[in-house]
Amino acid sequence: MxxxxxxxxxxxxxxxxxLRGLRHAVRRGGETLLDVMxxxxxxxxxxxxxxxxxxxxxxxxxxxxxxxSGFARIALGGADALHSAPLKLxxxxxxxxxxxxxxxxxxxxxxxxxDAPSVYISETAARxxxxxxxPSQRQGQDADIAAALSLGLVEAKVLRxxxxxxxxxxxxxxxxxxxxxxxxxxxQSNRTEAEDEAVLASATDLALVLANEANAAFCAxxxxxxxxxxxxxxxxx
Amino acid sequence: MSELPPLSGSLxxxxxxxxxAVRRMRWFRAAFEAYVKAIGDRVGCTYKIDDAKLxxxxxRWLRAIESxxxxxxxxxxxxxxxxxxxMLRELTAxxxxxxxxxxxxxxxxxxxxxxxEGYACTMFCLTVHSAxxxxxxxxxxxxxxxxxxxRHWWSFKENAQMGASFSVGFLLTLLGHQPNWMxxxxxxVRLSDELKQP
Numbered sequence: 261m262x263x264x265x266x267x268x269x270x271x272x273x274x275x276x277x278x279l280r281g282l283r284h285a286v287r288r289g290g291e292t293l294l295d296v297m298x299x300x301x302x303x304x305x306x307x308x309x310x311x312x313x314x315x316x317x318x319x320x321x322x323x324x325x326x327x328x329s330g331f332a333r334i335a336l337g338g339a340d341a342l343h344s345a346p347l348k349l350x351x352x353x354x355x356x357x358x359x360x361x362x363x364x365x366x367x368x369x370x371x372x373x374x375d376a377p378s379v380y381i382s383e384t385a386a387r388x389x390x391x392x393x394x395p396s397q398r399q400g401q402d403a404d405i406a407a408a409l410s411l412g413l414v415e416a417k418v419l420r421x422x423x424x425x426x427x428x429x430x431x432x433x434x435x436x437x438x439x440x441x442x443x444x445x446x447x448q449s450n451r452t453e454a455e456d457e458a459v460l461a462s463a464t465d466l467a468l469v470l471a472n473e474a475n476a477a478f479c480a481x482x483x484x485x486x487x488x489x490x491x492x493x494x495x496x497x
Numbered sequence: 498m499s500e501l502p503p504l505s506g507s508l509x510x511x512x513x514x515x516x517x518a519v520r521r522m523r524w525f526r527a528a529f530e531a532y533v534k535a536i537g538d539r540v541g542c543t544y545k546i547d548d549a550k551l552x553x554x555x556x557r558w559l560r561a562i563e564s565x566x567x568x569x570x571x572x573x574x575x576x577x578x579x580x581x582x583x584m585l586r587e588l589t590a591x592x593x594x595x596x597x598x599x600x601x602x603x604x605x606x607x608x609x610x611x612x613x614e615g616y617a618c619t620m621f622c623l624t625v626h627s628a629x630x631x632x633x634x635x636x637x638x639x640x641x642x643x644x645x646x647x648r649h650w651w652s653f654k655e656n657a658q659m660g661a662s663f664s665v666g667f668l669l670t671l672l673g674h675q676p677n678w679m680x681x682x683x684x685x686v687r688l689s690d691e692l693k694q695p
Contacts, residue, residue: 455523458523458527459523461523462521462522462523462526463522465522465526465548465549465552466522466552466555466556468549468552469549469552469553469555469556470556493556493559495520495521496520496521496522496559497521497522497523
């Protein structure tokens with residue numbers, strides 16, 4: 261039997277992350293500019309000039325966003341599809357990439373529901389969290405694996421660039437913990453492919469109700485408590 | 498005793514037994530939304546649902562039924578009724594509904610007109626309970642004639658505002674039982690002898 265050819269293609273995931281990072285930075289730059297510039301207090305010539313600059317920034321952000329999204333999705337094969345997430349938390353060939361892509365897509369939807377769509381999500385960090393699981397952490401119940409992965413995602417900083425405005429949408433300002441909790445709850449739930457988005461919405465609403473408990477477990481890095489919460493609610497999403 | 502108004506068809510379909518589906522947030526929410534829409538159409542009123550409150554109600558109800566779940570399978574039938582009462586307790590403790598207008602199609606002296614939100618929540622609990630009982634025990638529960646008596650609804654609204662546990666007793670009364678009014682939301686003190694009383 262012949263050996264498979266070596267994969268000479270570069271790893272696309274960090275490049276996708278870099279492009280998304282560029283898109284995030286430009287979008288956030290435009291938002292910050294709008295926040296700090298008080299156009300109505302400027303005299304007329306300066307208002308026109310500042311308005312033109314902001315419009316230019318908006319066009320730039322839109323252009324970068326389109327290039328980054330399109331390039332990441334089409335040329336690099338980045339999967340924004342929800343269904344790429346592994347349905348079972350078991351190790352298999354390529355599982356880390358499927359996990360990272362699924363986590364990215366799910367986090368995007370969760371953050372939209374939390375009214376914080378511009379928080380930056382790192383697919384590479386999600387993969388790192390999966391790969392960093394110790395062999396002992398890959399054993400056991402789904403809830404235990406999910407708890408270990410959840411803390412790994414926080415440690416790898418899968419979510420970055422959260423603004424105070426984003427955080428304010430969640431009790432305790434714990435948007436990163438709540439979003440990760442929601443996605444991991446969804447991942448463990450019993451659902452059909454057609455139900456994926458509805459279940460993710462339910463998981464997000466449950467995570468908001470459980471925000472204080474989940475946040476306390478995340479802040480204390482309490483894997484047992486986190487696993488207990490997952491075990492209690494995974495069947496009820 | 499009489500049958501419930503025929504609105505069980507408004508519950509969303511599911512491939513799972515209802516006792517399982519109702520303990521899934523997605524079905525519970527879809528069922529509540531669909532039922533409230535159907536009952537709103539019937540009584541002539543539009544309701545607004547607070548989704549965040551509904552999610553918190555679901556979590557509290559889930560924990561309440563899990564914490565009191567009896568170990569003896571013989572108690573399942575009674576516990577189904579009790580669980581419906583706990584659902585009404587949580588709904589009335591933090592009402593997730595607001596009627597945006599008075600019901601235009603119901604009689605002025607009806608429960609729906611007197612308390613549109615409480616009426617919708619009560620009928621939802623009875624309808625889910627009835628559908629689950631029929632599925633599990635091949636037994637369609639009958640409803641007591643007191644459901645038509647406005648004095649019971651008046652008492653329900655007044656007492657539920659002082660203590661939501663009253664709602665459990667109210668629902669059991671509608672199902673034809675004499676509840677333990679001392680602790681209506683504690684299952685272990687629901688002696689079977691009390692349930693058998695006429």
